[in-house]
Amino acid sequence: MNPLDECEQKAGSVSLAERALSIEHSIATLGDPDEEECERLWAAEAERRYAEYKKGNISAQTADEVFRNARAGLASVR
Incomplete structure (x- = not known):
């Protein structure tokens, strides 16, 4: 079993609060994104x-189409 699979398996055996703390810690270890790198990648x-x-x-899609599709997608997950 690879380390990610092990982690996912263990996550199922701890409380929701412990999982939330683990997720927060994992996100914190990613560090702040480099704004210049983000701009370069988006460009x-x-x-x-x-x-x-x-x-x-x-x-291409019009802005109206994009927003309509986005709203429909968000409504479907609520």
Whole structure:
């Protein structure tokens, strides 16, 4: 069994409060994201998506469509 599987298995045997503390600790160990790196990655992703759009591999959606789909998706998880 790999370490992640072991961790998931053990998480099922502790209280909700203990799991929450463990999650908070795990998130804290990730550190703060480097803002410049995030900007660089988003810019690269935007360029990749635009290139795919220009090639005709993906279609564009209006902002209204995007927000409508997002609201529908959020409503389905409530």
